Amino acid sequence: MQQQAQIAVLGVTGYAGAELARLLLRHPRLAGASPLFLGREGSARESLTAIHPQLAGLSQDQLCVEPFSWDLLTSRGVKVLFLATPHEQSRKLAPEALSRGLRIIDLSGAWRLNDSANRAVYKFSDEASLAATKAQSQSVYGLPELHRGDIAKAQLVANPGCYATSIILALKPMVAAGWVDINRGIVCDAKSGVSGAGKEPTAKTHFMHAADNLSAYGVFGHRHTGELLEQLNLPSDAITFTPHLLPIPRGILATIYVTLREKRTAEEIETCLRGFYIDSPMVRIHAAGHLPHIQHVVRTNFCDLGFQLAPDGRRCIVISCLDNLLKGAAGQAVQNLNVMNGWQETEGLL
Amino acid sequence: MQQQAQIAVLGVTGYAGAELARLLLRHPRLAGASPLFLGREGSARESLTAIHPQLAGLSQDQLCVEPFSWDLLTSRGVKVLFLATPHEQSRKLAPEALSRGLRIIDLSGAWRLNDSANRAVYKFSDEASLAATKAQSQSVYGLPELHRGDIAKAQLVANPGCYATSIILALKPMVAAGWVDINRGIVCDAKSGVSGAGKEPTAKTHFMHAADNLSAYGVFGHRHTGELLEQLNLPSDAITFTPHLLPIPRGILATIYVTLREKRTAEEIETCLRGFYIDSPMVRIHAAGHLPHIQHVVRTNFCDLGFQLAPDGRRCIVISCLDNLLKGAAGQAVQNLNVMNGWQETEGLL
Amino acid sequence: MQQQAQIAVLGVTGYAGAELARLLLRHPRLAGASPLFLGREGSARESLTAIHPQLAGLSQDQLCVEPFSWDLLTSRGVKVLFLATPHEQSRKLAPEALSRGLRIIDLSGAWRLNDSANRAVYKFSDEASLAATKAQSQSVYGLPELHRGDIAKAQLVANPGCYATSIILALKPMVAAGWVDINRGIVCDAKSGVSGAGKEPTAKTHFMHAADNLSAYGVFGHRHTGELLEQLNLPSDAITFTPHLLPIPRGILATIYVTLREKRTAEEIETCLRGFYIDSPMVRIHAAGHLPHIQHVVRTNFCDLGFQLAPDGRRCIVISCLDNLLKGAAGQAVQNLNVMNGWQETEGLL
Amino acid sequence: MQQQAQIAVLGVTGYAGAELARLLLRHPRLAGASPLFLGREGSARESLTAIHPQLAGLSQDQLCVEPFSWDLLTSRGVKVLFLATPHEQSRKLAPEALSRGLRIIDLSGAWRLNDSANRAVYKFSDEASLAATKAQSQSVYGLPELHRGDIAKAQLVANPGCYATSIILALKPMVAAGWVDINRGIVCDAKSGVSGAGKEPTAKTHFMHAADNLSAYGVFGHRHTGELLEQLNLPSDAITFTPHLLPIPRGILATIYVTLREKRTAEEIETCLRGFYIDSPMVRIHAAGHLPHIQHVVRTNFCDLGFQLAPDGRRCIVISCLDNLLKGAAGQAVQNLNVMNGWQETEGLL
Secondary structure (H helix, E strand, C coil): CCCCCCEEEECCCCHHHHHHHHHHHHCHHHCCCCCEEEECCCCCCEEHHHHCHHHCCCCCCCCEEEECCHHHHHHCCCCEEEECCCHHHHHHHHHHHHHCCCEEEECCCCCCCCCHHHHHHHCCCCCCCHHHHHHHHHEEECCHHHHHHHHHHCCEEECCCHHHHHHHHHHHHHHHCCCECHHHCEEEEEEECHHHHCCCCCCCCEHHHHCCCCEECCCCCCCCHHHHHHHHCCCCCCEEEEEEECCCCCCEEEEEEEEECCCCCHHHHHHHHHHHCCCCCCEEECCCCCCCCHHHCCCCCCEEEEEEECCCCCEEEEEEEECCCCCCCHHHHHHHHHHHHCCCCCCCCC | CCCCCCEEEECCCCHHHHHHHHHHHHCHHHCCCCCEEEECCCCCCEEHHHHCHHHCCCCCCCCEEEECCHHHHHHCCCCEEEECCCHHHHHHHHHHHHHCCCEEEECCCCCCCCCHHHHHHHCCCCCCCHHHHHHHHHEEECCHHHHHHHHHHCCEEECCCHHHHHHHHHHHHHHHCCCECHHHCEEEEEEECHHHHCCCCCCCCEHHHHCCCCEECCCCCCCCHHHHHHHHCCCCCCEEEEEEECCCCCCEEEEEEEEECCCCCHHHHHHHHHHHCCCCCCEEECCCCCCCCHHHCCCCCCEEEEEEECCCCCEEEEEEEECCCCCCCHHHHHHHHHHHCCCCCCCCCC | CCCCCCEEEECCCCHHHHHHHHHHHHCHHHCCCCCEEEECCCCCCEEHHHHCHHHCCCCCCCCEEEECCHHHHHHCCCCEEEECCCHHHHHHHHHHHHHCCCEEEECCCCCCCCCHHHHHHHCCCCCCCHHHHHHHHHEEECCHHHHHHHHHHCCEEECCCHHHHHHHHHHHHHHHCCCECHHHCEEEEEEECHHHHCCCCCCCCEHHHHCCCCEECCCCCCCCHHHHHHHHCCCCCCEEEEEEECCCCCCEEEEEEEEECCCCCHHHHHHHHHHHCCCCCCEEECCCCCCCCHHHCCCCCCEEEEEEECCCCCEEEEEEEECCCCCCCHHHHHHHHHHHHCCCCCCCCC | CCCCCCEEEECCCCHHHHHHHHHHHHCHHHCCCCCEEEECCCCCCEEHHHHCHHHCCCCCCCCEEEECCHHHHHHCCCCEEEECCCHHHHHHHHHHHHHCCCEEEECCCCCCCCCHHHHHHHCCCCCCCHHHHHHHHHEEECCHHHHHHHHHHCCEEECCCHHHHHHHHHHHHHHHCCCECHHHCEEEEEEECHHHHCCCCCCCCEHHHHCCCCEECCCCCCCCHHHHHHHHCCCCCCEEEEEEECCCCCCEEEEEEEEECCCCCHHHHHHHHHHHCCCCCCEEECCCCCCCCHHHCCCCCCEEEEEEECCCCCEEEEEEEECCCCCCCHHHHHHHHHHHHCCCCCCCCC
16 A cells, blocks of 8 residues: 655755755654655656765655656645745646645745735736735745744745845844834845755856855845845835855855944843744844854754844844755745644754 | 065065065066065074975075065165064064165055054054154055055055955045945945965864855954045944955955935946046956956956946945955055056056 | 763764764654763863854753763763773773773774784874773774674774775775785775864864865875774785875765776676675665765765776776765764664664 | 967867966067957857956957957968867867968867877767878877977977876876886876866756765776877776866866886985976976975966875875866966977966
8 A cells, every 4th residue: 555645845856855855754743654756747757866866865765756746646645735846837836736725835936925016026927817816815924933823824835035034034023123223224245055046057056156256146136135025024225135156055144234223232132132032943042242154054944143233332233144955945844844733843853 | 696685575474475475576577686585583594485385486596585684684685675474563673674764565454544543453562652653654555546646655555454455445436426325334244265364273264164154253343444444534333344254265255335325327336436446457347237256356466346226326236356365465565566666556466 | 850861972072073962962762861971071061052053952951061070970870981082082091981881982093903013103102001902802893884793792892984984895895705906906095074184273274275275195104094904804015095185074085996806797896795785774885887976975874885897897996985074983983872782773873 | 450460269268268368468478469369150259358357457458259260360370279179179170270381289189199099089070081180190299298399390289188197297207217017007096176177067067066075987988098098108908097076176186006116215206207307397396205285286387296105115106286277278288389489388387
């Protein structure tokens, strides 16, 4: 008798997909039931370890990637479907999956934005369709630290962007407290490792371009900007967000500059941050003046936050670090799975 | 008969010293007269290529580092003395060298700052001495793009800090034009390769810490801040400057965020930058929206400037790149030597 | 009531110590009983996460490093003591620990070599002592793939060197089968990441020296050579072993050149390797012509072996890859712990 | 009147082409006459600095890449043509260029091999043609240290492969002296930076694959093997050559293992090497036991050689380092240009 899979993953060929497979194969709640790995409709069955040799030995099963079909999902009893697919594919698949009663965790940008003005940058081909509008209305932004309750009940979880996660977690406590002088503008200078640029070999991801280099890109136009505006409830010119390509495989460090409306002490700020995340085990707050490094978080699902206050008590720098493939993608997706199932939020993630 | 050296270099053991030696050995105006390389007083004579194997073969002479003495400088006819020494040593040597009629190019932070409040961060042991006060009054800030005329006549040139060079060159044109809204604050998010942290093996420069990592340091307290304030004529809280340690050997990229007092077009900004540097061959201006990378400038003496303007016409990001050991140290020192001698500013630097 | 520790670790400040702490904190057989972490005698109690910030959040306990004392070991009921200490310290501690009935897994080079000629390179201060001779006679070389049975019963396990593990695992099957022409010599060209050079900041481990570089070291004199000779039962000039320092944090790749006594086919060689490791889950054999990369094994406890045979059927190249901090140190130590306790060899290591 | 170019370069889009352009633009003998840069027939005229931004500012001319045509070569008075083109294109162009009286320096593998068995690996489409046979018979292997006299008179110079240069220079002195025991086999374990893999973005050159990794490739089948055999006059199974891909931008280090026919001293070997290269300024011999690093040679045209002898006096390891884009490609091509013109061999290369 075929073992029943409760979980399926569509799209495991990329970097986030590989991490997702690894996390699910090791997840204590899924022991004894390997997830169902799916490729594109019509694609041939292939071995998972041929695609990702580093996954060899993690499971006793012969792990395979099966061609996608709705029937296969049904016959294998799938309840939760991870979509690690390009935006357009997620737009197409999610409404159908919803109608079949599946719960979805989508890692793409397809369902993250409520405001059509913010969505414009994606140029979705089905922007105006009824199915998409309905799916969007059901979608919950999958940042457990902000939307834990809604995620627990959600049918469609839109897993946040990696940059967006790092910046929203850093800013939310002080913005929500009304401490930040929005009129002075917020600068988010963010730096990401090369895995964030995807697995496609391009001039940009060529070792000779990426190594021993640093470059800014997507200035005043990066797709994650809309997530910042919606989740922080800010007007469109309040945030200046500049991503940079770092010569490292993985990790994000965002240096965030805010001006406070009133003079504050380091103690007040630390208390604000710690209080906000008191029930969030995947956010670690550093003591004032102890700034996190990328190495502290790489290959973990933690987001580390540190800050330093200027002697004037008004200018504050917050440093936020996370692993773009884990807390910025696959790890956060598993964290959402835990929340959706009522499991401990950290299960399979420590 | 001993060949006469016109040039001496004190301190060639560090990274900037090695670059300075290389540049001077190749300098067309110095062909046939190797510079005199000097070590600490009382140190033993040693081979330059034993210290820096990569300099082997650059000269037909057996290159040696001689123990320092004033007599040796006199007997070898030295006219210009480069000090690639720690701050305190430069504070001690420069007044004496001035009194002996030598012209000095000092690569340390000893003589860069006119305002004693800004100098406080260095804690100079001779802060209040007459000799130091007199030397400081003769000192010219060695950024040729700003002070070419004064450098040409100077006895003591204070070669700028690497971060300071990158940021001042980026900001000066628009600040001088009165375009920048100082009240909104200027954010300088700068990133430097590890050579900027010096040759001393430390926990910070250990490969295991520096590689695959990014970290901020010196937040609200870096020594180069005073140079920014003095050269840009800004109040002390107008600039927020955050250095980061990049996992690359050399190169600086500074991402600089300004708000303009009035709406401007990209053409206006490009014209402003090009006009300011029209006679400065070592600054290269990129067309609007074409941002420089660190790789464009590594192992050159160029500072590359690019910018991008927000759709609102008010928020402007300037990217500035240079090689911290060349335009940020040894290359700029040679550029100053050229200016002091009335030679072409780019000689020996292309 | 104080929770009882069955396991203690002495020396967690280095890279292997950090990995060992991480593995033991996650080990399923040790759930609910954090190991006892120990520092030098007389050292102050300090927080483990202050030393290794990346371990934060892995345990609910406040993890501390306690000053070492034998009484503390007794009072906490310690049965197995890991020594992640320098050679000389292991030489001093192990005999005493044995006399107190502890089982020891020593990660240093103190007890790996039976032949005093091979030990000479270590210049042990107690080379001729009775206690050391007795301890050495009890010592088992901790390579489970070769000595599983002896390790299960051992009081003192000498965890192998990282290079030695990679080379012995690659060569043992064909050498044991008598296939290798010893007279033609075996060349082992091995390359290791910088963590192998230790945490001490030195000129060699400085980012500026290690990055963008490659260098050979320890030629004809590396300490792991004796392990190769003893474990492979070879005369002293049969192996030429050259380590190189790779510009990466971790991982070893050894390229091993043997000449076969008789012409063989790729199928025969693959069969020989697979047969030898059929009960060894931590060794993965690649199909003929599919050579392993360092990335396949980094952050795993696997040793990956691949090979390619020349068209002449006599010259064979074996490529062996492992993570020097895991299968080359801490992971192998935990594998030995598993064997000593009769647990599954892979527990806590997948 | 159009300034006359004596030199033309066909193919400057790759890494070696960029280095070649840089060297020629700075070459003291070519001052005042920029080389003629040529693209494919029919391609549009484009700016050289658009292709290689790091070349900006090196020349007062507006540097352009012109569409290739024979007429343009004639009208611009070209005497020497560099071919930095793929093998097949060089096979097609060189015979025609020869018939027009041009002297050629070809950087591809098209004309390096005299033995058709060695050429087989290239699968040249015109292998049997008369034109190719005639061109090959005129071709001189462009390693000045071995063939200086022939190069001076040559019409067609076949610039050697990068690996081949590093290995031939290391082995030639002792092989020529008859000291090497060929029957014992020579192992050449070579490691190259990623620029050696070309500018095409591929899975292999993707940062995520190349960084933090090491892998062997081309085992028992690399194209440079034939050059080793022909230039060292060895039978086909005497050399085992294994290239590896290093996670660095540029540089080659080859570790070469030979067995000597008779016991030798380190002094004898050092004397042999120094004597062989006494008139070769681009080869630097290190003292016995002082092994070169890649950093010593990167961005230079030097090949550095060092060695270490086993205590048995028979096993000898030679380490050879060079920059694959300079001494391994563009620098060696300029060295050949110097020799062909009777200029100092090092001109424009120090």
